[in-house]
Amino acid sequence: MKTSQIISGAVAAGRKVLLETEAKTLCMAYGIPVTKFELAKSEAEAAKFADKIGYPVVLKVVSPDIIHKSDVGGVMLNLKDQSEVKAAYRQIVENVKKRQAHAKIVGLLVQEMAPSSTEVIVGAIKDPQFGPAMMFGLGGIFVEVLKDVAFRIAPITEEEACEMITEVKAYPLLKGYRNSPPADVKAIAQILINTSKLVMDHQEIKELDLNPILVYEKGAKTVDARIILE
Ligand code: ADP
Numbered sequence: 001m002k003t004s005q006i007i008s009g010a011v012a013a014g015r016k017v018l019l020e021t022e023a024k025t026l027c028m029a030y031g032i033p034v035t036k037f038e039l040a041k042s043e044a045e046a047a048k049f050a051d052k053i054g055y056p057v058v059l060k061v062v063s064p065d066i067i068h069k070s071d072v073g074g075v076m077l078n079l080k081d082q083s084e085v086k087a088a089y090r091q092i093v094e095n096v097k098k099r100q101a102h103a104k105i106v107g108l109l110v111q112e113m114a115p116s117s118t119e120v121i122v123g124a125i126k127d128p129q130f131g132p133a134m135m136f137g138l139g140g141i142f143v144e145v146l147k148d149v150a151f152r153i154a155p156i157t158e159e160e161a162c163e164m165i166t167e168v169k170a171y172p173l174l175k176g177y178r179n180s181p182p183a184d185v186k187a188i189a190q191i192l193i194n195t196s197k198l199v200m201d202h203q204e205i206k207e208l209d210l211n212p213i214l215v216y217e218k219g220a221k222t223v224d225a226r227i228i229l230e
C-alpha cells in the first residue's frame with residue numbers, strides 16, 4: 001500500500017490519529033526501524049503470532065479512541081509463552097472495558113519486545129508559519145521534566161541532524177559512561193533525516209511522535225509511533 005493511502009484511508013474513516021499499525025507502516029516505508037508486529041483479532045491468533053515473532057513479546061491495544069495506551073492498562077510487556085500471551089490478551093480487553101468502556105478495539109498488537117536501553121524521542125510538529133519542525137531529546141525526565149530538546153525546521157540535512165543530537169544537555173549519556181557503552185548516534189541521525197522526509201512528503205501530518213526509540217551500540221528500534229493529522 002502506498003503511504004498516502006494509509007493517510008487518506010484514515011481521513012475517509014473520519015480519524016485524525018493513525019493507529020500504531022498505520023503509523024509504523026509509514027515509518028517502515030521511510031526506513032525507520034520499528035519493532036516487528038502483527039495485529040491479532042483473537043487470543044488464539046495472538047498466541048500464533050507470538051510464536052512466529054519469538055519471545056518475549058509485548059501486547060498492546062489498538063483503538064482509534066485510545067491515544068495513551070498504558071493509561072488504560074492497554075500495554076503488557078515481557079510475555080514469555082503462549083499462556084502468558086493469552087492471559088494478557090484477556091487482561092487488556094478487561095482493563096480497557098473497565099477504564100474506557102466505549103473505546104472500539106480494532107485488535108491487539110503482538111510485538112517483538114525490544115531489550116531495554118537508552119531511550120530517545122524523535123518528534124515533528126507542524127508550525128502554521130514555518131511548516132514541520134523536527135524535535136529530538138532523550139526519553140523520560142529529559143524531555144518531560146527538563147525540556148532538554150533540540151528543534152530544527154524541516155527538511156533537515158545530515159549535519160543538522162547530528163547537531164540536534166549533540167546539542168541536548170543529556171548528549172554525554174549517549175557517548176557512553178561508566179559501564180554503559182556508547183549509543184549508535186548515526187542510527188539516530190538517520191531516523192531524524194528519514195522522519196524529516198516523511199513529514200515533508202505528507203503535509204497532512206500535524207504531529208508525529210516516535211516515543212520511545214531504544215538505542216543500542218548498533219542500531220535503534222522505535223517501539224511506539226503516534227501520528228496526528230490536521
Ligand atoms: P503509550 O501509548 O502508553 O505511550 P507505548 O507503546 O509507548 O504506549 O508503551 C508504553 C511503554 O512500554 C513504552 O514507553 C516502552 O517503555 C514500553 N514498550 C512498549 N512497546 C515495547 C516494545 N515493543 N519493546 C520494549 N518496550 C516496549
Ligand code: MG
Pocket residue numbers: 211212224
Ligand atoms: Mg509511548
